[in-house]
Amino acid sequence: MAGLNKSEFSNPLINWIDTRLPIFTMMQKEYGVFPTPKNFNYFWNFGALAMVTLLVMIATGIFLAMNYQPNSELAFGSVQHIMRDVNYGWLLRYIHQNGASMFFIVTYVHIFRGMYYGSYKSPRELLWMIGVVILLLMMATAFMGYVLPWGQMSYWGATVITNLFSAFPIVGKPIVTFLWGGFSVDNPTLNRFFSLHYLLPFVLIGVVFLHVAALHVVGSNNPLGIDVKSPQDTVPFHPYYTVKDSVGLCVFFLVWAVLVFFAPNFLGDANNFIPANPLQTPADIVPEWYFLPYYAILRSVPNKLLGVCMMFGSILILFVLPWLDTSRVRSARFRPIYRQIIWVWVLAVIVLGVCGAHKPEGIWVVLARVGTLYYYLHFLVILPILGKLERPLPLPESISRPVISGGGPMPSGATAKPMEKA
Amino acid sequence: MMRARALGHLLAIALLVGAVVTTAAAQEEAPTPPAQHWSFDGPFGSLDLAAAQRGFQVYSEICSVCHSLQYLHYRDLTGIGLTEDQIKAIAAAITVPQGVDDQGNPKEGPATPADQFKSPYPNEQAARAAHNGALPPDLSLIVNAREGHADYVYAVLTGFADPPPGMQMQEGMNYNKYFPGHQIAMPPPLHDSQVTYADGTPATVEQMAHDVVTFLDWAANPEMVERKQIGWRWVLFFLIMAGLTYAVKRKVWADVH
Numbered sequence: 001m002a003g004l005n006k007s008e009f010s011n012p013l014i015n016w017i018d019t020r021l022p023i024f025t026m027m028q029k030e031y032g033v034f035p036t037p038k039n040f041n042y043f044w045n046f047g048a049l050a051m052v053t054l055l056v057m058i059a060t061g062i063f064l065a066m067n068y069q070p071n072s073e074l075a076f077g078s079v080q081h082i083m084r085d086v087n088y089g090w091l092l093r094y095i096h097q098n099g100a101s102m103f104f105i106v107t108y109v110h111i112f113r114g115m116y117y118g119s120y121k122s123p124r125e126l127l128w129m130i131g132v133v134i135l136l137l138m139m140a141t142a143f144m145g146y147v148l149p150w151g152q153m154s155y156w157g158a159t160v161i162t163n164l165f166s167a168f169p170i171v172g173k174p175i176v177t178f179l180w181g182g183f184s185v186d187n188p189t190l191n192r193f194f195s196l197h198y199l200l201p202f203v204l205i206g207v208v209f210l211h212v213a214a215l216h217v218v219g220s221n222n223p224l225g226i227d228v229k230s231p232q233d234t235v236p237f238h239p240y241y242t243v244k245d246s247v248g249l250c251v252f253f254l255v256w257a258v259l260v261f262f263a264p265n266f267l268g269d270a271n272n273f274i275p276a277n278p279l280q281t282p283a284d285i286v287p288e289w290y291f292l293p294y295y296a297i298l299r300s301v302p303n304k305l306l307g308v309c310m311m312f313g314s315i316l317i318l319f320v321l322p323w324l325d326t327s328r329v330r331s332a333r334f335r336p337i338y339r340q341i342i343w344v345w346v347l348a349v350i351v352l353g354v355c356g357a358h359k360p361e362g363i364w365v366v367l368a369r370v371g372t373l374y375y376y377l378h379f380l381v382i383l384p385i386l387g388k389l390e391r392p393l394p395l396p397e398s399i400s401r402p403v404i405s406g407g408g409p410m411p412s413g414a415t416a417k418p419m420e421k422a
Numbered sequence: 423m424m425r426a427r428a429l430g431h432l433l434a435i436a437l438l439v440g441a442v443v444t445t446a447a448a449q450e451e452a453p454t455p456p457a458q459h460w461s462f463d464g465p466f467g468s469l470d471l472a473a474a475q476r477g478f479q480v481y482s483e484i485c486s487v488c489h490s491l492q493y494l495h496y497r498d499l500t501g502i503g504l505t506e507d508q509i510k511a512i513a514a515a516i517t518v519p520q521g522v523d524d525q526g527n528p529k530e531g532p533a534t535p536a537d538q539f540k541s542p543y544p545n546e547q548a549a550r551a552a553h554n555g556a557l558p559p560d561l562s563l564i565v566n567a568r569e570g571h572a573d574y575v576y577a578v579l580t581g582f583a584d585p586p587p588g589m590q591m592q593e594g595m596n597y598n599k600y601f602p603g604h605q606i607a608m609p610p611p612l613h614d615s616q617v618t619y620a621d622g623t624p625a626t627v628e629q630m631a632h633d634v635v636t637f638l639d640w641a642a643n644p645e646m647v648e649r650k651q652i653g654w655r656w657v658l659f660f661l662i663m664a665g666l667t668y669a670v671k672r673k674v675w676a677d678v679h
Contacts, residue, residue, distance in 0.1 A: 038678055080493040083645070090645040235678060243671045250664035257660060261653025262465045265566060273567035
């Protein structure tokens with residue numbers, strides 16, 4: 001009897017289960033009373049938004065898979081069957097198709113939030129690194145998902161991207177043959193991509209679980225980037241952040257709905273409405289918008305192998321970001337130079353994205369090279385040096401006592417109040 | 423405050439880059455097709471059923487001689503306002519293969535509303551052979567499959583002209599202002615008064631092009647009307663929910679800070 005959980009739930013059924021398997025106690029601890037810094041801004045919505053998006057993608061994807069044919073002869077037509085004949089198939093597919101874009105939007109904002117407020121710094125390095133793994137898995141999943149409709153851009157995008165691996169000496173060619181399941185992108189490629197596209201989201205769920213588990217050990221960062229000092233700095237997750245996340249979720253769904261219902265193909269490529277044709281290369285092979293910056297980095301380097309390495313490197317470098325940034329101050333609010341320079345980095349990424357959408361000619365090559373150079377400069381040179389040179393502003397004493405002009409003590413009742421409620 | 427300003431700078435730069443990109447793109451290749459007025463434009467756009475039905479007539483009498491519409495079934499025509507009896511009659515006039523008989527010989531018979539639109543050629547080789555090697559594309563998704571969409575398809579249908587002096591045309595090709603490269607294998611398909619509209623609309627080239635593009639936009643996006651109707655309900659729902667949730671959030675958070 002030693003292992004029985006002393007459940008505090010009064011409902012007899014819940015109590016019975018919780019005594020034997022304390023999932024309710026766990027949920028209460030991790031999502032109910034979980035002490036969370038009380039000063040989050042709306043940037044802290046985006047983790048929850050990404051989580052919800054993943055679930056919506058899995059839900060819609062399962063139903064799409066019931067009507068999709070992963071066969072190079074049938075795939076394109078089966079997508080049209082979903083769009084035209086399956087009850088609300090168009091709705092499922094447009095939610096799923098635009099969901100990929102929404103997933104990347106929220107994830108990119110989530111990553112940016114981590115960079116701006118220094119969420120990757122000690123003790124959250126591992127939490128951050130698990131996040132980078134999530135990003136990589138997402139990218140693989142999205143890439144393979146885009147191949148499934150078997151349109152022209154699906155086919156040629158798959159050809160270009162898988163061919164990148166051929167740049168590696170000796171192992172390159174066999175890897176490509178292995179990925180293709182043959183000697184060109186063909187039916188075996190589509191079959192394995194479908195299988196993996198169905199598998200990886202569940203792997204993602206597992207890694208997201210680790211991400212959240214790690215978060216609940218080290219606790220959330222916050223806009224001030226300082227540690228929680230006392231219970232007065234926190235509020236219980238529920239109802240404070242469940243309701244705040246819900247506000248963001250409604251707005252997020254609103255944007256998603258506008259895309260799905262009024263501009264479902266706005267982010268897509270017209271070429272993907274043409275069935276895959278191995279004999280006809282489209283005039284311009286462009287990936288989806290969320291891959292454009294990496295694509296620009298790839299094409300900005302004249303040497304193929306180096307280009308491939310720099311493209312993968314642009315994400316892998318995030319793994320060591322916690323050690324490249326030598327500043328011990330987390331939040332950009334107290335780093336007068338960093339808070340400017342981070343926007344230059346954002347601009348470089350946007351410029352790279354625009355370059356990625358254009359043929360690598362003339363001005364676009366120059367811009368892409370400048371962007372690539374700055375991207376790496378930011379991580380490899382600016383961040384390590386800046387941490388040593390920059391003079392951070394004075395940090396507040398605690399979350400509930402921010403440095404206000406004058407810095408006088410606040411009336412004691414004002415800070416104690418939330419605790420009484422909790 | 424600083425953050426808002428930084429964001430403003432960023433937006434300004436992004437807009438600038440965007441403007442440069444658009445002008446640069448506009449100068450390449452064929453001219454941008456002029457924007458037409460379409461019944462299905464915008465979030466309130468709907469389908470002009472009369473135009474779509476006239477467009478179906480243009481497709482049936484002219485386009486369908488060479489172009490398939492393979493992802494459509496006759497039953498789908500309820501979407502442009504035809505009745506079931508009308509659709510049955512349309513389908514019955516078309517002969518389609520119907521499997522094999524007891525002796526194993528291929529059978530043919532009148533189509534039913536459940537049948538796919540019949541393609542003019544049995545396969546790609548036959549289509550190419552009949553067109554000097556060129557393949558008339560399937561039109562089910564043509565409006566979605568071209569940059570410029572409905573405006574582009576309209577521009578190509580009405581963009582035939584004599585080649586500018588000095589331009590060397592390939593054998594069997596026709597000059598078109600809006601087709602990339604300006605040489606298109608399709609001869610001008612539409613001529614004034616080529617069809618006779620039952621509703622008395624004068625069948626000018628522009629009118630027929632407009633009607634058939636309306637039909638083809640429906641063919642590519644048959645869910646459009648329903649999609650926008652449902653869309654407004656969802657948008658309204660999330661707007662109200664966002665407002666309510668925000669009010670609750672304010673109340674819950676009232677005594678923190």
